[in-house]
Structure formats: structure tokens, C-alpha cells
Amino acid sequence: xxxxxxxxxxxxxxxxxxxxxxxxxxxxxxxxxxxxxxxxxxxxxxxxxxxxxxxxxxxxxxxxxxxxxxxxxxxxxxxxxxxxxxxxxxxxxxxxxxxxxxxxxxxxxxxxxxxxxxxxxxxxxxxxxxxxxxxxxxxxxxxxxxxxxxxxxxxxxxxxxxxxxxxxxxxxxxxxxxxxxxxxxxxxxxxxxxxxxxxxxxxxxxxxxxxxxxxxxxxxxxxxxxxxxxxxxxxxxxxxxxxxxxxxxxxxxxxxxxxxxxxxxxxxxxxxxxxxxxxxxxxxxxxxxxxxxxxxxxxxxxxxxxxxxxxxxxxxxxxxxxxxxxxxxxxxxxxxxxxxxxxxxxxxxxxxxxxxxxxxxxxxxxxxxxxxxxxxxxxxxxxxxxxxxxxxxxxxxxxxxxxxxxxxxxxxxxxxxxxxxxxxxxxxxxxxxxxxxxxxxxxxxxxxxxxxxxxxxxxxxxxxxx
Amino acid sequence: xxxxxxxxxxxxxxxxxxxxxxxxxxxxxxxxxxxxxxxxxxxxxxxxxxxxxxxxxxxxxxxxxxxxxxxxxxxxxxxxxxxxxxxxxxxxxxxxxxxxxxxxxxxxxxxxxxxxxxxxxxxxxxxxxxxxxxxxxxxxxxxxxxxxxxxxxxxxxxxxxxxxxxxxxxxx
Numbered sequence: 001x002x003x004x005x006x007x008x009x010x011x012x013x014x015x016x017x018x019x020x021x022x023x024x025x026x027x028x029x030x031x032x033x034x035x036x037x038x039x040x041x042x043x044x045x046x047x048x049x050x051x052x053x054x055x056x057x058x059x060x061x062x063x064x065x066x067x068x069x070x071x072x073x074x075x076x077x078x079x080x081x082x083x084x085x086x087x088x089x090x091x092x093x094x095x096x097x098x099x100x101x102x103x104x105x106x107x108x109x110x111x112x113x114x115x116x117x118x119x120x121x122x123x124x125x126x127x128x129x130x131x132x133x134x135x136x137x138x139x140x141x142x143x144x145x146x147x148x149x150x151x152x153x154x155x156x157x158x159x160x161x162x163x164x165x166x167x168x169x170x171x172x173x174x175x176x177x178x179x180x181x182x183x184x185x186x187x188x189x190x191x192x193x194x195x196x197x198x199x200x201x202x203x204x205x206x207x208x209x210x211x212x213x214x215x216x217x218x219x220x221x222x223x224x225x226x227x228x229x230x231x232x233x234x235x236x237x238x239x240x241x242x243x244x245x246x247x248x249x250x251x252x253x254x255x256x257x258x259x260x261x262x263x264x265x266x267x268x269x270x271x272x273x274x275x276x277x278x279x280x281x282x283x284x285x286x287x288x289x290x291x292x293x294x295x296x297x298x299x300x301x302x303x304x305x306x307x308x309x310x311x312x313x314x315x316x317x318x319x320x321x322x323x324x325x326x327x328x329x330x331x332x333x334x335x336x337x338x339x340x341x342x343x344x345x346x347x348x349x350x351x352x353x354x355x356x357x358x359x360x361x362x363x364x365x366x367x368x369x370x371x372x373x374x375x376x377x378x379x380x381x382x383x384x385x386x387x388x389x390x391x392x393x394x395x396x397x398x399x400x401x402x403x404x405x406x407x408x409x410x411x412x413x414x415x416x417x418x419x420x421x422x423x424x425x426x427x428x429x430x431x432x433x434x435x436x437x438x439x440x441x442x443x444x445x446x447x448x449x450x451x452x453x454x455x456x457x458x459x460x461x462x463x464x465x466x
Numbered sequence: 467x468x469x470x471x472x473x474x475x476x477x478x479x480x481x482x483x484x485x486x487x488x489x490x491x492x493x494x495x496x497x498x499x500x501x502x503x504x505x506x507x508x509x510x511x512x513x514x515x516x517x518x519x520x521x522x523x524x525x526x527x528x529x530x531x532x533x534x535x536x537x538x539x540x541x542x543x544x545x546x547x548x549x550x551x552x553x554x555x556x557x558x559x560x561x562x563x564x565x566x567x568x569x570x571x572x573x574x575x576x577x578x579x580x581x582x583x584x585x586x587x588x589x590x591x592x593x594x595x596x597x598x599x600x601x602x603x604x605x606x607x608x609x610x611x612x613x614x615x616x617x618x619x620x621x622x623x624x625x626x627x628x629x630x631x632x633x634x635x636x637x638x
Contacts, residue, residue, distance in 0.1 A: 065626065070628075074628045077579075077628050084565060084567065093544045095548050096544065099551075100579070
């Protein structure tokens with residue numbers, strides 16, 4: 001049992017230690033006691049200090065001395081030191097470490113090391129991105145999606161637009177001002193919002209001197225500090241477009257010529273397949289372009305012409321394989337027609353080369369030479385035919401003799417010649433006239449032709465000799 | 467005044483050569499025995515205040531020599547603190563911690579735990595680390611180029627568990 005005052009003091013200290021609001025009061029007769037006052041002050045200081053530390057208030061001044069207050073000051077000192085170390089780490093100095101705080105030291109130091117390595121990794125990634133960003137050969141920009149504010153650009157962008165660093169103030173320059181048509185910006189944003197990316201979208205934009213450019217933009221959404229941005233790579237295709245237009249124009253012109261030419265113009269790849277045939281082929285052979293495109297070489301050329309053509313092309317291709325120019329092939333070829341007849345054409349075939357000088361195919365022009373062939377045949381016929389009797393003339397007989405001699409020598413065989421002359425033919429001419437004489441000669445040839453074998457040759461040697 | 471005992475770092479001698487068997491380590495009691503006997507005799511000769519001033523000044527001389535020989539000159543506070551922490555720990559001088567540092571204002575609060583001078587001493591009711599005060603002020607002056615006044619505000623001898631020093635630049 002303790003007395004009432006002691007009980008009252010204990011109640012008071014208990015309340016000081018445990019209650020949020022201290023309602024207990026010390027007995028009046030002890031309130032001036034020095035020891036009581038010292039203990040009361042220490043408990044009040046502990047109470048205030050622990051409340052302050054509990055609330056994270058490290059600037060609270062812990063007044064007083066003694067073991068418990070000393071330990072609290074030590075705790076406060078450690079927390080203040082941790083705060084300072086954390087601030088130095090936050091400012092980028094990762095060399096600070098915590099020691100002599102048990103497991104906390106290890107945990108904190110591991111965190112600092114991890115943070116340092118993560119920051120280094122991030123720095124490396126940032127530096128790598130910066131390097132890639134700057135060395136991309138195409139114009140590349142980062143802009144805010146919301147308003148088009150330019151946040152970053154690379155050298156290629158400056159070269160493409162002719163803007164300088166002074167012109168392109170990051171944070172105020174607006175990429176929207178470069179669009180020639182605002183609607184293209186709207187289409188771009190809409191597509192970006194729908195798909196999350198844009199690929200090769202064509203748009204027109206101004207350069208610094210209001211020069212117009214055409215670009216292909218590819219973009220992705222990236223988030224920077226919580227704000228959506230676009231990372232856009234723009235390929236300037238202005239020059240390409242001009243070349244493309246010229247090429248198209250040139251191609252159309254050539255196609256027009258090819259399509260309307262009398263000659264058949266065709267191209268063939270290295271595998272021997274047609275890659276183009278002009279429509280005039282239908283007039284030449286009766287087959288449509290589509291039909292010819294799928295025809296084999298045997299269907300395109302008569303057998304002898306096919307051999308001739310293949311030999312010629314083989315020679316030409318061998319030249320190419322030996323790093324020599326394609327040997328232009330020229331040849332007369334007989335081609336089958338849809339109606340079963342054939343047509344003679346003169347083909348000129350030359351090589352097609354790519355821009356880098358590679359042999360990639362053949363270009364051919366086939367001209368109808370049927371009439372010329374007929375004329376040549378007629379000339380040939382006339383050159384070996386006796387005008388009066390329509391039998392072979394002396395020229396043909398000489399040729400035939402030559403051939404027979406050769407054949408005879410080769411085959412060790414003999415052949416026979418009949419040379420006949422009409423006796424007293426002058427009397428017929430003198431008696432009945434030359435017209436009758438001519439008729440006699442014609443009749444004689446007819447008689448001879450009727451009485452020789454199909455292999456035998458009948459010709460007029462000259463005058464009245466056969 | 468003709469000097470007999472002018473300090474130089476060389477006076478610390480070649481300890482490796484001189485103590486091949488006992489080495490470079492002694493016990494803290496030996497250090498304290500010498501310091502407190504010095505303090506006793508000096509106090510008897512010149513009084514309390516002057517004794518404190520002598521210890522503060524001796525600390526400054528030690529701190530300055532220590533900085534010149536043990537710290538690599540660097541303008542960065544964090545680097546300086548790191549070096550100092552490491553060397554104090556290595557030499558068993560104490561565990562240095564920075565609570566607060568504002569070099570622009572020239573204000574720092576440092577603590578030294580397990581201090582060589584006073585940790586574990588019986589409670590005296592007064593701060594005793596005057597030597598440390600001078601030592602720290604010289605370190606800060608050598609680092610920053612500005613003179614500092616350092617005052618111990620908490621000490622083992624006053625019942626605390628760590629020595630806390632408040633440093634203020636004379637001309638921030």
C-alpha cells in the first residue's frame with residue numbers, strides 16, 4: 001500500500017506518459033519539489049520530443065540531459081543525418097553511405113547502390129537515345145500532341161527545313177505552323193489517337209523560306225513526364241516526287257509509243273518469260289497480248305527459228321557472263337500465227353541493264369517482213385528462171401551441176417546429164433516466125449518436164465540447147 | 467619567442483619503423499590518460515577558461531595538419547565529408563555524421579559518435595570536447611577557406627549519447 005500523495009504522483013506521471021490530454025494534477029504539497037520538477041520536466045520533454053519525432057519533425061529542439069533524452073537526441077541525430085544523406089543522393093551524389101545503423105544501414109546502402117546503377121542505366125539509355133535521335137538520317141522531332149509544341153529536333157530536321165537553332169526555340173516553336181494544310185494535321189492526330197502510331201503518312205509542309213516539301217511521317221506516342229508526345233520521323237520525299245512524276249510522264253510516253261507501234265515491242269526476263277508485249281502482236285500473229293504472255297518459246301517460234309534464236313541469245317548471254325556488253329541479236333524468225341499460217345519477222349534483241357549496271361533482261365523489236373520475204377523469193381525465182389520457157393536458166397543449171405558434183409564426190413556416186421539441142425531450129429523461125437519458134441521451145445520444155453522425175457532438173461542452157 | 471616545441475607532422479615519426487612489434491595501434495585509455503592529465507595540470511597553471519582556449523587552439527593546429535596530410539583538397543562538400551568520415555572511421559577517431567549543412571549560410575550541424583575524447587565518460591554536467599571543437603573548425607576552415615567557430619552543444623559528459631557540434635562561419 002502506498003499513501004495517497006504517492007498514488008496521486010504516480011497517477012499524474014501515468015497520465016503524462018499515456019494520455020493525449022493530461023487531466024491529472026500533482027498534489028500541491030509536492031509541486032515545488034526539485035526532484036519532482038526535474039522528473040516532470042524530463043517526462044514532458046520526452047513527451048514533446050517523441051511526439052515531434054513521431055510526426056517527422058526533426059527540427060524540434062530536445063532540451064534537457066540524461067540517458068533517455070540523450071538516446072532520443074541520438075535518434076534525432078541519426079534521422080537528421082539520414083535526411084541529409086538522402087538529400088545529397090537526391091541531388092545526384094551517390095557516394096554517401098549509412099554506417100552503424102544495423103540492418104537499416106545495409107538496406108539503405110543497397111537502395112542507394114541500386115538507385116545509382118538505375119540512374120546510370122537511365123543515363124546511358126538517355127544518352128544512347130540522344131545519339132540515335134541525332135544521327136537518324138531523316139528529320140526527327142518530338143512534339144506535344146495537344147498543341148504541337150516542339151520539344152526536341154535533330155540535325156536532319158534543321159537540314160530539311162533550313163531552320164536554325166535560333167529559330168527552333170524548344171517549348172515555343174509550334175510544328176502546326178509548318179503544315180500547308182491544317183486538315184493533314186487533324187488526320188495525323190486522329191490516326192495517332194486511334195492506332196497509337198502512324199506509318200508513312202504523306203503530308204505537305206513548309207520550310208523556313210516557305211518552300212514547300214512533301215514528307216512521309218511515321219510517329220509513335222511517347223509519354224514524357226506524364227504528357228503524351230509524338231516521336232515523329234519525317235522522310236522528305238519532295239525530290240523523289242518530282243522524279244516520280246517525270247518518270248511517270250516518261251513511262252506514259254514510252255508506253256504510248258510502244259502500244260501504238262506497228263512493230264511488236266517486247267521485254268523478257270532472264271528466265272525467258274515475257275514481261276511486256278505491245279498490243280501490235282495481235283495484228284501480227286492473231287494472238288492477244290494475254291495469250292502470248294503465257295506461251296512457251298516453242299509456241300512463239302517455229303522450230304528452225306527457235307534454234308536460231310536460242311543460239312543467238314546464248315551467244316549474247318555468254319558475252320554478259322564474260323563481263324562484255326550484251327551482243328545485239330538480229331535475226332529473221334518464222335513465227336506461228338493463230339490461223340495456222342506463219343509470219344516472218346525480223347527481231348532485234350538488246351540487253352536491259354539496271355541503274356547499277358546489272359543485266360536484268362532483254363528488249364526486243366519484232367518487225368513483220370512477210371512482204372519483203374515474198375519479194376526476195378520472187379527475185380530469187382526470177383534470177384534462176386528462163387523468162388521464155390519458165391524453166392531454170394543457165395545460172396540455176398550451173399548451180400545444180402556444182403551441187404551434183406559435190407554430192408557425187410562425197411557419196412562416190414554418179415549422175416547423168418542430158419544436153420540436147422534442137423536441129424534445124426533456124427528453119428522453124430525462118431519459116432513460121434519467131435513467135436512460133438518461141439512456142440516450140442515452151443512446148444518442148446513442157447514435154448521434158450512431163451517426162452522427168454520430180455528430182456530431176458530441166459533448164460534452158462541457152463538458145464535452143466537444154 | 468624562441469620555439470622549442472613547434473609542431474610539424476614529421477614529429478609523429480616513423481611509427482612503422484619505431485614500433486615493429488606493437489604496431490600503429492594503442493588503446494583509447496592511453497590517449498585519454500594523456501589528454502586529461504594535461505588538462506589537469508594546465509588548468510592548475512592557467513585556469514579553466516585558458517585551458518579550454520589552449521585545447522581549442524591545439525585542436526585547430528591538429529585539425530589543420532590533419533587536413534593537409536589526410537584529406538585530398540576538393541571543393542565539393544559531399545566529397546570532403548566522405549573523405550573525412552572514412553578517415554575518422556579508419557583511424558578510430560569517431561563516427562562522423564552530418565545533420566545539416568548550408569555552406570552558403572556557413573552553417574553546419576555535425577555529430578561525432580563513439581568519440582575518442584568523451585564517449586563513455588562519467589557525466590560531468592559540462593561539455594568537454596573543446597579539442598574536437600578546434601579540430602573541426604580547422605577542418606572546415608581548410609576546406610572552405612573561411613574561419614569557422616565550432617561549439618559543442620551536446621556531449622556524452624552532459625548525459626547525451628552523441629557529441630553534436632554547431633559550426634558557423636565567421637564571415638559567411
